[in-house]
Amino acid sequence: MEAKADYYEVLGVSRDADARTIKRAFLKKARTLHPDVNKAPDAEEKFKEVNEAYSVLSDERKRANYDRYGDPDGPSGFGGGGVDVSDIFGGFGMDDIFSSFFGGGAASGRAARTAGRDMGITLRVTLAEAAAGCTKTVAYDRLAPCDDCNGSGCAEGGHVTTCSRCHGTGRVVTVQQTILGQMQTQSECPVCHGTGHSIDHPCETCGGQGRTPNHETVKVDIPAGVHSGQSLKVEGFGEAGIRGDRSGDLIVRVEVVEGERFQREGDDLYCMEDVTALEAMCGCTLDVEGVMADEHVSVCVPAGSQNAQHIEVEGYGMPRQGSHARGKLVVVLNVVVPGDLSSADLETIRVIAAARGERVPGEAADSGEDLFGHRHGRAASAKPKHRK
Numbered sequence: 001m002e003a004k005a006d007y008y009e010v011l012g013v014s015r016d017a018d019a020r021t022i023k024r025a026f027l028k029k030a031r032t033l034h035p036d037v038n039k040a041p042d043a044e045e046k047f048k049e050v051n052e053a054y055s056v057l058s059d060e061r062k063r064a065n066y067d068r069y070g071d072p073d074g075p076s077g078f079g080g081g082g083v084d085v086s087d088i089f090g091g092f093g094m095d096d097i098f099s100s101f102f103g104g105g106a107a108s109g110r111a112a113r114t115a116g117r118d119m120g121i122t123l124r125v126t127l128a129e130a131a132a133g134c135t136k137t138v139a140y141d142r143l144a145p146c147d148d149c150n151g152s153g154c155a156e157g158g159h160v161t162t163c164s165r166c167h168g169t170g171r172v173v174t175v176q177q178t179i180l181g182q183m184q185t186q187s188e189c190p191v192c193h194g195t196g197h198s199i200d201h202p203c204e205t206c207g208g209q210g211r212t213p214n215h216e217t218v219k220v221d222i223p224a225g226v227h228s229g230q231s232l233k234v235e236g237f238g239e240a241g242i243r244g245d246r247s248g249d250l251i252v253r254v255e256v257v258e259g260e261r262f263q264r265e266g267d268d269l270y271c272m273e274d275v276t277a278l279e280a281m282c283g284c285t286l287d288v289e290g291v292m293a294d295e296h297v298s299v300c301v302p303a304g305s306q307n308a309q310h311i312e313v314e315g316y317g318m319p320r321q322g323s324h325a326r327g328k329l330v331v332v333l334n335v336v337v338p339g340d341l342s343s344a345d346l347e348t349i350r351v352i353a354a355a356r357g358e359r360v361p362g363e364a365a366d367s368g369e370d371l372f373g374h375r376h377g378r379a380a381s382a383k384p385k386h387r388k
Helices: 006-009 021-031 043-057 060-069 092-101 127-132 277-282 342-353
Strands: 118-126 134-146 160-162 171-178 181-188 197-199 211-224 231-234 251-257 263-265 269-274 283-289 296-301 310-319 326-336
Touching: 006 021, 006 043, 021 043, 021 211, 043 060, 092 134, 092 211, 118 127, 118 134, 118 211, 127 251, 127 310, 211 231, 211 251, 269 277, 269 283, 269 310, 277 326, 283 326, 296 310, 296 326
Parallel strands: 118 251, 269 326
Antiparallel strands: 134 211, 160 197, 171 181, 231 251, 263 269, 283 296, 310 326
């Protein structure tokens, strides 16, 4: 297998290069290699190599692993730490980001869109994380304000002026003479790309846009009691606007992974617990593990409980957002018949059953045969733990 090229050599930077130097080197190469501007047969492959190098070296954790182990995911192949969601944006992959970057962000209509667009991701959390609330650090790619010009788009000494071609409208009118007379058509101004403004000395890093492709991280606070499908907004962390215009928001859609122990219905949690038939008849107390860390719930099983019976315990379900209250914990009983009773135990039960008029045989032989000569198999003990 052919070894991968050194990421530092791909970008043409030293191993002690700072984050800004790495970003400048990446953008310089990306401008010449991106398929939108370079039609060479190998341009796309080279751009992917440059993008891969930047995605590693622009991430502190991945870069540290790469420098130490030669692998951005560390010695075991698992990076740990934050959540990288660069590849799960709806319509906002790196290709789309660069298309917007090289296209200037212009849009159809009476004037170009200069405000940044919202971006959306799906973030998965466990039920325990949703119950307690947590903070997730996600890494992703976006068009962010340019570091070198602070988002203005101007190099040092540069100025933003009204476009001389379209006079600030962002549109130009073309008049054509046809057999039906003059026909006017409007199109985007080729000089200002529809913004209505131009810069006499644009920033070399961002080309005058005031924004550049960037790999960055952001912390997302997940509130306790969050529901699957709920959306959270991180203001200002979507696509940056052109030349300092408003940035879009990062919309985080939460997906709660419930696991096997609990089933959630609203703010209530359902779980199944085994009890023996004797415990169900006589009643018992269960020690049930709750959804919160180190939480134990004492559940009273009344005498005469039936299979699939629901026992509700208030205040041990999921937190209700905006309050200190919690939903219910609903324990569903699974009654298990013991299979390890001794002959004496069986005889005691037969006496009780006979006195109640139940349909039971008489004395059974120690061989396991009843009075009718039928053999009874003995299942393994299914007696549950944690009983008081």
